[in-house]
Amino acid sequence: MKPAPFDYVRPGSLEDALAALSGDPGAKVLAGGQSLVPLLSMRLAAPSRLVDINGLPGLDEVTVSPGGVRVGALARHADVLTHEEAARVQPLLRLALSHVAHATIRNRGTTVGSIVHADSAAELPMVLTLLGGSVEVVGPSGTRTIPASELYVGPLESSLAHDEIATSASFPALAPGGRVAFAEIARRHGDYALVGAAALVEGGTVKVGYVSVSDVPVVVDLSGVPVKDLGEAALARLEPAGDIHATAAYRAQLVRVLTERVVREATGDE
């Protein structure tokens, strides 16, 4: 099937992009298109206007500071994955990105697009949530920063307003002595995870974030839980659902196994 007709604009400035968005309540941003175009082709979405942001200047940068990694809205997954400084300051980015789709999709798909697309089966929304990162957005009334904890409101739904554009996402640096680990089970490497988990061990706390376990990215605090109890402690706070890819019982088992695996790896208790 083919996308329904739409009006297409490719603005050269952020101001023009915002005007194009607010000028049509049915308008949508087009970034890498790796999630949006399939939705259009299957006619699960039919926006009246697409505002292609690929012509906007200065949004393709990945900036690394001691405080963390800032990823511009046009930085492709591939650019972030291969960024050595970014991997040094926040190693979870590379660990997680290597599981996002296949190289060809990563050449076009953007990390910020994935974050605002708000798919709880996607790795990066969970990573942003686990790390306590944020997204910077611009809208008709200016710029605001949305912390990850306020970004995800429902399945495939973020708290961005229809006329706002995300310009960057910020991932805090790993604290000195901190450690991370990532693991997922997918039918084939690069496919969406049946379940994925990442551990963040920093300053005495142990947190684990999950992919494909609930409607929104979810993180549980497992500080102080003995290794043998990790799986059950995690499951006490989660309600994995079944779907055509995996039953609820199988997902629960993956949560048990992966929670223990990532926490052991991140605490060095392998």
Added chain:
Amino acid sequence: MSEPLLEVQLSVNGVVHDLRVPARRLLSDALRHDLGLTGTHVGCEHGVCGACTVLADGRPVRACLMFAVSAVGLNLTTVEGLAGADGTLSNVQQAFAECHGLQCGFCTPGFLTTITAGLRDNPQPTHEQARDMIAGNLCRCTGYQNIVKAVERAAELGA
């Protein structure tokens, strides 16, 4: 009311083409139907199979997940652009012929473009890396063994 058409200039295999297409024309359809470059195949049309993979500024991308209007300014290479001007096969194409890396050939254009870029980035892949290079492309016929062999043979030929 007829759908508005946009003027689009596409650079494909070193040739600049002017076309008039609706905004919703997928790049894969523009290549096949508007430009007659039917080497780019369409399998799933949602990014999964890889048959439509072309190079954009040298990087493999899914032509079915891009609009022709968004491809303006990119240097596109399709499977038609891989052989030499005199028809000499590229090393990757040669390796596919030698290793019997295809059966029906439907998936082949996507493999050839993907591997061409993959070997440019990593000219001497390990066996694992050779497998990983093609992991995003589906083939219904070959079982992949000979495609992996073709990647390794193309690396020997110097891709």
